[in-house]
């Protein structure tokens with residue numbers, strides 16, 4: 001049963017935003033079904049915006065919201081033959097009660113009904129550049145309205161990107177969303193614990209030909225599904241040894257060897273919400289001194305970033321804090337020889353740290369693992385700045401963190417073999433990632449159900 005009150009409130013917020021911007025009608029399709037190969041589809045996943053406003057996860061659906069607050073759903077009609085093969089459909093008759101929309105029609109009537117809804121609206125809002133062919137469809141409907149202008153119909157005079165409205169709403173999570181994100185974080189943390197313990201246990205037992213990356217991926221999936229998660233929120237990364245230095249590696253068939261690290265970046269999707277955790281641990285449960293040295297630097301960087309994640313700080317503050325600690329570590333360990341690279345500020349200015357830390361520390365997280373939302377202050381004034389590649393760009397100030405925003409904190413160090421780099425660190429890749437909910441006084445880490453301290457990881461893997 002869908003709690004339609006949650007979605008009615010969100011639709012009302014959209015209607016208010018439309019009204020404040022001069023009125024109009026918003027229209028929004030859900031995601032299409034995608035074929036994998038002959039007669040076989042990829043598992044269906046609704047569109048996040050659409051789900052945010054309806055809680056409805058059937059394919060073939062559309063929603064409209066008018067500035068007046070009126071909402072209309074288009075959905076697949078009841079069809080006994082299709083329902084025998086593919087499952088029950090809600091159907092337009094039951095939709096108003098089930099979803100709290102004002103009216104519903106069969107999606108088969110959309111080309112006739114949508115132009116009627118667009119008639120006499122001042123503006124039309126739809127998500128730009130997100131649904132293939134949507135602009136052409138809207139053009140077709142607007143043309144139908146225009147054909148009636150001589151009969152006195154008015155055609156919407158402007159088009160706006162609905163994402164702008166929805167991104168702002170989705171950026172600050174409500175209680176319903178936070179409850180689900182907490183649960184998703186707990187499940188994913190449990191999956192990481194299970195994978196760590198399995199790795200050590202398989203090595204202890206002398207399992208022939210393993211453990212391999214796919215063994216641990218299977219443990220993650222088992223734990224996700226066991227707790228009702230629908231899917232992984234993204235393709236799980238399980239990277240043995242040097243594979244951890246490939247940022248977008250996925251679980252393959254490499255063997256996890258004693259003395260090497262394993263990096264797992266994986267999280268479940270639960271009720272339409274993501275989680276995103278990375279842990280790096282010794283395959284056999286015991287860090288080598290070199291691994292431990294780099295691990296503790298990344299962990300210290302994460303703590304510095306966590307301390308900078310609070311209401312009133314800017315989105316870039318955790319990254320800046322983490323980067324400084326990582327650079328200090330690079331200088332201390334000789335990854336960047338001090339004699340050549342100078343002090344922390346010199347390394348920041350030269351960008352030399354990017355050899356070992358080449359990604360950002362955070363991204364928004366929510367329904368999508370890399371969630372929507374502006375990373376700069378919407379009302380901020382843009383100034384000329386120099387970007388990471390040394391190009392002059394116009395940029396607004398970084399977003400000020402507010403309670404209810406959710407972001408990841410994921411510093412790392414990745415050491416590829418290279419001249420001048422101490423050999424003991426070659427092929428070590430470490431990332432530590434947790435999901436943080438910004439609160440009034442700081443942040444709540446949603447994913448700490450799996451240990452992060454090196455001693456605690458070793459203790460867990462001994463158990």
Ligand code: GLY
Nearest residue numbers: 234265276369410
């Ligand atoms: N798992 C994707 C990321 O960490 O951004």
Ligand code: MN
Nearest residue numbers: 276408410433
């Ligand atoms: Mn992430």
Ligand code: MN
Nearest residue numbers: 265276277433
């Ligand atoms: Mn991740």
